[in-house]
Every structure is written in structure tokens, then in C-alpha cells.
Amino acid sequence: MHPVAKDILLPVAAIALALLLFGGFVGFAGVNPLDVWATLFKGAFGDWFSWQNTLQRAAPLMLTALCVALPARAGLTVIGGEGALVLGGLAAAALPMAVALPTNAAGTLLACAAGAVAGALWIMLAGWLRQYRGINETISSLLLSYVAIGLFKHFVEGALRDPASLNKPATPSLDPGLLIGGIAGSDVHWGLVLGVLACVALGLWLHFTASGFSVRVVGGNPRAAQLVGLPATRLVLLACALGGAAAGLAGAVEVAAVHTNANGALIAGYGYAGILVAFIARHNPIAIIPVAIVFGGFGAAGSLLQRRLGLPDASVMVLQGIAFVLILASEALRDVDWRTWWAQRRKRPEDTGTTPAPTAHVEAI
Amino acid sequence: MSADQWIALIAAIVGGALRVGVPFLFVSLGECLTEKSGRINLGLEGVLVLSAMAAFGGAYLTGSPWLGVLAGATAGALLATLHGLLCSLPRVNDVATGIALMLLGMGLAFCLGKPLIQPQAPQIPALPLGGWSDSPVVQSALQVNALLPLGVVLAVLLWWAFARTRWGLLVRLAGDSANATRALGYSVPGIRIAATAAGGFIAGLGGASLTLFYPGSWNEGISSGQGLIAVALVIFARWSPLRCLVAALLFGGAGAIGPALQSVGVGWGYHLFNTVPYVLTLLILVVTCKPGSVAAGSPGELSSTKQS
Numbered sequence: 001m002h003p004v005a006k007d008i009l010l011p012v013a014a015i016a017l018a019l020l021l022f023g024g025f026v027g028f029a030g031v032n033p034l035d036v037w038a039t040l041f042k043g044a045f046g047d048w049f050s051w052q053n054t055l056q057r058a059a060p061l062m063l064t065a066l067c068v069a070l071p072a073r074a075g076l077t078v079i080g081g082e083g084a085l086v087l088g089g090l091a092a093a094a095l096p097m098a099v100a101l102p103t104n105a106a107g108t109l110l111a112c113a114a115g116a117v118a119g120a121l122w123i124m125l126a127g128w129l130r131q132y133r134g135i136n137e138t139i140s141s142l143l144l145s146y147v148a149i150g151l152f153k154h155f156v157e158g159a160l161r162d163p164a165s166l167n168k169p170a171t172p173s174l175d176p177g178l179l180i181g182g183i184a185g186s187d188v189h190w191g192l193v194l195g196v197l198a199c200v201a202l203g204l205w206l207h208f209t210a211s212g213f214s215v216r217v218v219g220g221n222p223r224a225a226q227l228v229g230l231p232a233t234r235l236v237l238l239a240c241a242l243g244g245a246a247a248g249l250a251g252a253v254e255v256a257a258v259h260t261n262a263n264g265a266l267i268a269g270y271g272y273a274g275i276l277v278a279f280i281a282r283h284n285p286i287a288i289i290p291v292a293i294v295f296g297g298f299g300a301a302g303s304l305l306q307r308r309l310g311l312p313d314a315s316v317m318v319l320q321g322i323a324f325v326l327i328l329a330s331e332a333l334r335d336v337d338w339r340t341w342w343a344q345r346r347k348r349p350e351d352t353g354t355t356p357a358p359t360a361h362v363e364a365i
Numbered sequence: 366m367s368a369d370q371w372i373a374l375i376a377a378i379v380g381g382a383l384r385v386g387v388p389f390l391f392v393s394l395g396e397c398l399t400e401k402s403g404r405i406n407l408g409l410e411g412v413l414v415l416s417a418m419a420a421f422g423g424a425y426l427t428g429s430p431w432l433g434v435l436a437g438a439t440a441g442a443l444l445a446t447l448h449g450l451l452c453s454l455p456r457v458n459d460v461a462t463g464i465a466l467m468l469l470g471m472g473l474a475f476c477l478g479k480p481l482i483q484p485q486a487p488q489i490p491a492l493p494l495g496g497w498s499d500s501p502v503v504q505s506a507l508q509v510n511a512l513l514p515l516g517v518v519l520a521v522l523l524w525w526a527f528a529r530t531r532w533g534l535l536v537r538l539a540g541d542s543a544n545a546t547r548a549l550g551y552s553v554p555g556i557r558i559a560a561t562a563a564g565g566f567i568a569g570l571g572g573a574s575l576t577l578f579y580p581g582s583w584n585e586g587i588s589s590g591q592g593l594i595a596v597a598l599v600i601f602a603r604w605s606p607l608r609c610l611v612a613a614l615l616f617g618g619a620g621a622i623g624p625a626l627q628s629v630g631v632g633w634g635y636h637l638f639n640t641v642p643y644v645l646t647l648l649i650l651v652v653t654c655k656p657g658s659v660a661a662g663s664p665g666e667l668s669s670t671k672q673s
Contacts, residue, residue: 077460129647134656138407138460139596143643146590150640157636275464314475314585321469325451328462332454 007287010330011280015294018323025318031309043304044297050304052187056258058296060085062195062288063250064274066202067123067243069283073206074239075219076127077138081247082271083145084122086152088115088248089255093171093262094160096178103177111178112194112252119248120241122148127240131233149267156262170263180257191253196289198246203285215239247271273299276324295320370629373502377628380506381621382614383513384578388413388588390516390613391571392595393602394523395564397609399445400599401527402560403540403553403666407463408448409568410592411470416441416572418478421583425486430577433486434512437576438569444470445565449558467592481583489577510578512570516610519567523606536560540664568592590643597646601653603662619645 019040023033044054067081092115101107126141155171162172180189206212218225218232219239225232250270255262277295281287302316392409399406406412419440424433448466452459492514495507526533539546539556546553571591576583598616602608623638 079464129651132656133651134654135647135650136654139593140647140650142590142593143597143646146643147640147647150636150643153636154634158633272468276468279461312476312479314472314479317468317472318476319472321465321472324465324468325447325462328457328465329451329454331456331458335456 006334007282007284010334011282011291011327014326014330015280015323018319018326021322021326022315022319025322026309026311026315029311031311035309036305036311039304039308040298040301043301044294050297050300053300054293054297055188055192056296057299058292059189059192059195060250060254060270061274061277061292061296061299062199063246063253064270065277065281065288065292066198066274066285067119067247067250067271068275068278069281069285069288070202070206070215070239070243070246071123071127071137071236072278072283073219074215074236075222076130076236076240078123078126078141078240078243079138079275080123080126080141080143080145080148080271081243081250081274082267082269083141083148084119084244084247085251085254085271086145086266087122087148088119088251089259089262089266090152090155090160090171090251091115091118091248092252092255093174094155096174097160097172101175101178103175107175107178108180108256111174111256112249115248115252115255116245117248119251120245123240123244123247124237127237131236145271152262152267153264156264160262162261165261165263168263170259170261173261174256178256179260180253189253189257191250191257194249194253195292198249199285199289202242202246206285211235211238247274273320276320276327279324280327372500374625374629376500376502376506377625378618378621380508381625382618383507383509384617385620386614386617387510387513387516387574387578388571388591389595389598389616390520390610391512391574392568392592393598393609393613394516394519394606395441395445395566395568395571396595396599397564397602397604397606398523398536398567399561399564400667401540401604401664402536402557403543403664404449404452404459404557404561405463405596405667406445406448406466406561406564407460407593407596408444408466408470409463409565409595410588410590411467411474412441412444412565412568413470413572413575413592414588415444415470415474416569417575417587418474418481418572418583420569420573421486421576422478422481424488424577425481425484428487430487430489433577434489434570434573437573438566441569441572442562442566445568446558446562448565449554449561452561453554453558475585478583478585482585485582486577488581489574491578510574512574512578515570520606520610527606537664540666543666568595589639594642594646597650600663601646601649603653604664605662616642616645 023036026036027033043050045051064081064085067084068078071078092111095111095114101110122144126137126144129135129140130137157169160171161169180191182189206216214230215235218230218235254266259265273295277288277291281291298316298319302313305311305315306313392413396406396409416437420433420437423436424430444466448462451457451462490511491508492511494509495504498504527537535551535556539553543553575587594616598612602612620642622641623635626638627635
């Protein structure tokens with residue numbers, strides 16, 4: 001089979017199987033699986049209202065998925081996008097408090113840039129710790145995101161708090177001139193366009209520029225990168241910075257387009273869902289766009305599942321978890337040569353054909 | 366602050382160390398056993414949350430906290446077994462699988478645990494270790510989870526088993542050299558699946574102590590990354606079960622600083638003090654890891670500590 005066909009077929013099959021298993025899971029809870037599948041589709045893509053909700057959720061997912069995908073192309077498993085997102089949101093909300101921004105598109109851009117810089121620095125810290133201190137970036141990025149959430153709460157409930165926000169601590173609302181509006185009067189905001197543009201631009205960068213290619217060499221074969229003298233550390237930090245900037249931008253956009261200020265609702269798990277999206281897209285920025293829309297749809301359908309069928313809102317998380325597990329397991333089928341497998345099966349049905357595969361996972365030699 | 370406040374603060378931190386340290390202890394022992402066999406299980410965060418829910422549900426339904434503990438440990442073992450099986454497939458990365466199981470475990474726990482948020486479940490009894498003191502503050506701080514002695518025994522037992530028993534040596538063999546294990550005719554995936562499942566069982570005891578001891582309720586914020594901190598904690602403990610015991614209490618104490626300060630009336634920086642365990646973990650990693658070299662005592666097959 002053509003590799004690209006496998007890239008598409010395996011995830012599609014895995015998601016389909018995940019939906020099937022999820023149907024079994026809710027059937028166990030006494031809900032008709034057919035109703036669940038219908039509601040999932042209706043809540044995600046059923047009508048224009050659902051589409052707006054889906055696309056609104058897909059925008060931050062695209063950006064947080066980039067925070068996983070870009071470092072992954074440089075050989076790093078960074079899972080701390082949630083931290084970059086909340087700090088990005090905090091920076092975007094804090095900048096107008098510190099300096100008077102022009103209340104127009106330029107001001108919005110500056111606030112978004114502040115968010116991107118905050119996110120970039122945060123993920124670069126994880127990359128720096130790996131390159132210079134040899135610390136596993138998966139663990140450090142996740143720990144850093146807990147620190148980021150602590151910092152976020154500290155500032156939102158302390159120094160940056162709007163005294164008028166009594167029950168729900170929040171920063172002062174942004175000036176209406178700084179807010180990101182909907183596209184053509186809909187609920188879908190311009191953040192979606194930013195997300196798509198970022199995915200396309202970074203996808204082109206990875207494939208058609210020398211620096212993008214170098215990042216892929218560093219991630220694909222560190223020994224080769226060393227032999228041809230690529231500045232591996234600088235490229236790893238660049239990939240981390242770009243990924244972190246995307247996640248920080250996601251936070252800034254959420255603040256400027258959805259919440260209008262930084263509050264606890266910003267910590268909504270987009271960073272973690274982005275990990276799943278990036279893995280399904282096989283860390284390909286262009287493929288992130290459709291995958292983010294599908295999973296934005298599942299997220300959007302969550303509240304409908306709760307209202308219509310009485311399922312807990314976390315049931316979408318179960319679906320995501322099952323899908324993630326199956327996507328990873330489907331990797332095992334990628335290398336199977338089906339034609340040879342069938343031929344062997346027909347010739348010697350008693351031989352199950354299992355060979356002791358080396359299980360040791362070699363990260364880098 | 367007055368002397369009384371200092372005593373209250375220190376008692377609250379020590380009490381917190383003993384209370385918060387117990388889940389840390391079990392999770393780090395489970396992670397230690399898993400990593401000794403050459404695999405890393407980041408999914409222990411999911412195991413912890415799922416087992417916390419299962420333990421609470423089990424205790425609520427049966428009326429016995431000990432059956433609840435068993436339910437929690439079993440749920441933990443099941444989820445960890447899934448991790449072990451998945452990672453035995455070719456081309457499946459243990460770090461990514463851990464993230465997936467974290468999501469799945471938390472989703473299952475939040476979903477199935479929805480009806481458990483309101484009710485009360487019977488609790489694990491407390492051991493009053495503070496009887497020697499007249500101060501009620503000290504007495505209440507030293508109400509220790511009855512699972513703590515079990516954890517201490519388990520740490521010693523694991524340490525002895527790794528050093529002295531055939532099973533312990535086999536686990537270490539699989540962790541240090543898959544090739545040597547195969548050459549001796551043992552199944553590397555088999556040993557690793559067994560070690561991962563047993564590690565999940567032990568981590569499940571930690572989950573049970575989250576919901577069946579003070580404050581003793583189930584909610585969706587029950588764990589805040591203890592399962593992940595445990596991964597770093599095992600690195601800090603250099604893969605020794607005995608050092609895991611010390612590290613767990615240290616981290617428990619660090620996690621108790623924020624609530625302890627709040628209890629004596631210092632409200633400033635509550636969220637900052639709550640990040641102390643994470644910052645401490647990062648600092649420990651900065652001190653103990655060196656670029657280009659493997660951490661001392663690390664199992665040779667472990668992907669997380671292999672460096673270029």
C-alpha cells in the first residue's frame with residue numbers, strides 16, 4: 001500500500017473503531033449507541049450552529065497541536081502545551097494593563113504577539129533543559145505546565161485581578177477595540193483563520209525551506225545531523241519556540257475572541273487534546289487542520305450528549321482516550337506487509353507467524 | 366509569627382508530608398517497579414485517578430474501606446496491564462502510550478465517577494501516632510493513614526526482592542539488557558507486562574489513599590499530577606525503593622507548604638506555594654541529570670533516560 005494511503009486509512013480506521021467501542025461503552029451505561037452516534041454527528045456537524053461551535057473549538061486545537069507537532073519533528077515529545085496556552089492568555093490580558101495599546105487591529109496583534117512570545121519562551125525552557133541539562137522534555141514540559149497554571153492563578157487572583165470580578169476571579173476585560181470578532185457576523189472568529197494560516201505556513205516551512213528540512217534531519221537522524229554539522233541545539237530550540245508560540249497564540253486568541261479576559265475557564269484542556277490531534281496527524285502541520293476540526297466536533301458534541309442523553313461531559317474524554325490508544329496501537333500494523341502475511345497464512349496455517357520483535361525503544365543513539 | 370503559629374505551621378507541614386506522601390509513595394514504588402523492567406509508564410497519572418475513583422466507589426458500594434482499596438488496586442492493575450500489552454506491540458512508543466492512557470484513565474474515572482461526587486464512603490482508619498504529645502495540633506497532624514505502614518513494608522520488600530530474589534533479578538535483567546534476557550530464554554515482553562501490571566496495582570493503592578483518607582471524597586481534581594511527579598521522583602530516588610520512601614515524604618512536605626501556610630493565616634501566594642513540588646522536581650532533575658550521560662542507577666533499557 002502507498003504510505004500516504006496508510007497515513008490516512010490507519011487513523012480513519014482507528015477513529016471508526018474508537019467510535020464503535022465508545023458505542024459499546026455507553027451501551028453498557030444503558031444508552032442506545034445509535035442515539036449516541038447520531039447525537040455526536042448532530043452536535044458536531046449537524047447544522048450551522050454546530051459547525052460554528054466545532055470551528056470555534058478547532059481554532060485553539062490547531063495551534064496547540066502545532067506545539068506538539070513541531071518539537072516532535074525535531075525529535076522531542078513535548079506535552080506541555082496547556083502551560084504555554086494559559087501563559088499566552090495571561091500575557092495577552094496583561095499587556096493592555098501595562099501599556100496603552102492602540103484600540104484597533106494593531107493593538108490586537110500586539111496582544112497576540114505578547115501571548116506568542118510568552119508561550120515560545122515557556123516551551124523553549126523545556127527544550128533548553130533537554131539540550132543543556134539532559135532532562136527528559138516530556139516530563140519537564142508537563143511539570144512546567146503545572147507551574148504555569150499555578151502562576152496563572154496567582155496573577156489572576158492577585159495582582160492582575162479586576163476588583164469587580166467577585167465570584168469568578170478574572171483580569172479586567174479587554175477594550176472592545178482589541179477583541180477579535182466573528183467572521184461575517186458568525187460565532188466563528190478570526191482565530192480559526194490564524195490557526196489555518198499557522199498550520200499551512202509551518203507545513204510549508206518544514207517541507208520547502210532549508211531550516212525546516214534541517215529540523216526534520218535533527219529529529220529523524222541525530223547522528224546524520226551531527227555528521228553534516230547542523231546546529232542541532234539551535235534547531236531544537238527553534239522548533240520549540242515556534243510550537244510554543246503557536247500554543248501561546250492559542251491562549252491569546254481565546255482571551256481576545258472568546259473570554260474577553262483571562263480567567264479560570266481558559267484552563268479547558270486544549271493543550272492536552274492538542275497532543276492527541278498532533279499524534280493522529282502524524283505531526284504533519286497540514287494534516288492537523290482536518291483532524292482538529294474532527295476533534296473540535298467531538299468536543300462540541302460533548303454538551304449535547306450531556307443535555308440530550310444524560311451522559312457525563314467527561315464521556316468525550318473517554319472517546320478521545322480510546323481513539324488515542326487505538327491510533328498508537330495502529331502504528332503496529334503500519335509495517336505489516338499484508339500480501340506476504342496472507343501468502344504465509346495460506347501456505348502454513350499452523351504457523352502464527354510471530355517473530356520476537358526487538359521491544360527496546362531507542363530514542364537516540 | 367508567634368511560637369504557637371510556628372508549631373502549628375511545622376505540624377501542618379509534617380502532617381501534610383505524612384498524608385500527601387502516602388499516594389506519592391505508592392505511585393513512585395509502582396513506577397520504580399515498572400521502570401526497573403525497562404519501561405516507563407506515564408499513564409500512572411491515569412491509573413491513580415481511575416483507582417482513586419474505583420476505590421471510593423468500591424468502598425461506597427460494599428461499605429468496607431478495605432474492599433475499596435482492593436477495588437482501586439485492581440482497577441490500577443487493569444489499566445497498567447493495557448499499557449504493558451500495548452507497549453509490547455512493535456513500533457509502539459511507551460511515552461506516547463502513557464499519555465494516551467492518562468487521558469483514557471481520567472476520562473473513565475470522571476465518567477464513571479460522576480454519581481460518586483456527592484456521597485460519603487467509609488474511610489481507611491487513622492493511626493494516632495501523636496499520642497505522646499499534649500498539643501491537639503500535633504495530635505491531629507499525626508493522624509496517619511493506615512496504608513502508610515503497608516507502603517513502608519512494601520518499599521523494604523521491593524528493595525529486598527530486587528537484590529535477593531529470582532523474580533527481582535529477572536525484572537532487573539529485563540530492564541538492563543533485553544538481549545541478555547532473551548539469551549537466557551525468558552520473555553522480555555512477558556516480564557515487562559507483569560512488572561507494569563504489578564506497578565499499576567501498587568499505584569492503585571496510592572489512588573485508594575487519595576479518596577479513602579483525609580479529606581476523603583471523590584472529585585475531578587483529586588490528583589494534580591502526582592502520577593507524573595512520581596516519574597521524576599523515581600529518577601531522584603535513583604531507582605531505589607528505599608530512597609523512594611524518603612523522596613515521597615519530602616515531596617509530600619513540599620506539597621503541604623501552601624495549605625499549611627493558609628491554615629495559619631498566610632493567604633498570600635497560595636497558588637505559588639502549590640507549585641513548589643513541581644519546581645522542586647525540576648530543580649532535582651537539573652541537579653541530577655547530566656547532558657550526554659545516563660543517570661546513575663538507571664535501568665539500561667529505559668527510553669526516558671537514554672540520551673544522545
